[in-house]
Amino acid sequence: MAPAGSALHTPMMRNHTTATPDGLATVPLLDLLANRFSASDFDPHHELDAAAVDVLLDAARRAPSAGNSQPWSFIAGRRGDRVHDALVRHLAPSTRMWAPRAALLIANLAHRYIDTDTAGGTEELIEYSEFAHYDLGQAVAHLTVQAASMGLSVHQFRAFDRDAVAAEFEVPTTWEVVTMAAIGYPHGDSPRVPAGGHASSTADRRSVADVTWAAAAHGF
Template sequence: MPLASDLAPRFAQTDAPLIGALVERWSPRAYDRNAVVAPETVQVMLEAARWAPSANNSQPWRFIVAHRGTPEFTAIHDALMGFNQVWADSAAVLIVNLVETADAEGRERPFAAYDLGQAVAHLSVQAQHLGLHSHQMGGVDRDAVKAAFGLGETLQVLSVIAVGVPGDVDALPEALRERELAPRTRLALDEIVLRSAA
């Protein structure tokens, strides 16, 4: 019964020394369905998101936080699509990531999605630092989430994060278990840095 947390190969094989939370961060699907993440711990993660940079300090991110066992958690889980529904119910917390696409005067915020991405990155690294794992999901019925929570037109659902403690990999269906155990890979730096002038 291998636990996701026991899988040392999940650590990033980096070409430069990085902080521990980045090296150890990965996105499990196997979560311990009995583990609880305290609201105070989630607050710390959200505080990290709050201090992310944003264009003109607009802070266009908003979040819906739901703990396992609540109607809100069920509503978010029910809106997930595909394989996400198979495993995400074992996470301790589901967080909907929302972006405010226009300001109070109706002016478009062209960098809002980029800014939300930075806030979510801060949140996920803080979660890792706290000994938790997170998994980002884009497969979600955005209209269903908006309807379930009565969201206005300027708030757009971008993604959902599952947060929790890694659990038993063998509890996953075969197709997901293979993905959980597969080696982690990234493009080489010379493939993503198009030009670097020193």
């Protein structure tokens, strides 16, 4: 943990609006970010059309990446199609209780190593980008913000069989299935705990002061 508090940078948060010392509200936090949450259950009757999936992936692909390396790819299945069926088969039992109810399941892939056929046939794996995970995280985050603007919740998870998904979709060893996401309308009864809220321990966030490196404690 970073030491808390910095004399140079004193957080001045007030609800979702940052206020100046004289009380004038200045810069609002985007509602999209303030109200975003990961639904714990989804409306099992809601469906997404292909065009909506496209716009989500369009948001993802536009994310920044190191040297514009774009080290991401996505396996997207809509409830009822064969891709969705296959993804569901490889969910962990705990995840299988809720994730299939979402209209969309996506497996998020990172380009970890240079593809062998472009590396001159060597069998040694050469890192594609040291930022492959970091940039995949950025892409999924951009998708998440777009989803929020469409009233959709994105719940990312790790509880699935990575190797089975990779085998099922013939993912080469140079790519890694990193996470999955369930995307859809939240179920009416599911908890709606916004990011940074305090209603649930899992939604608690470290404060702005706590995520700000305490430079003052180190002589600054």
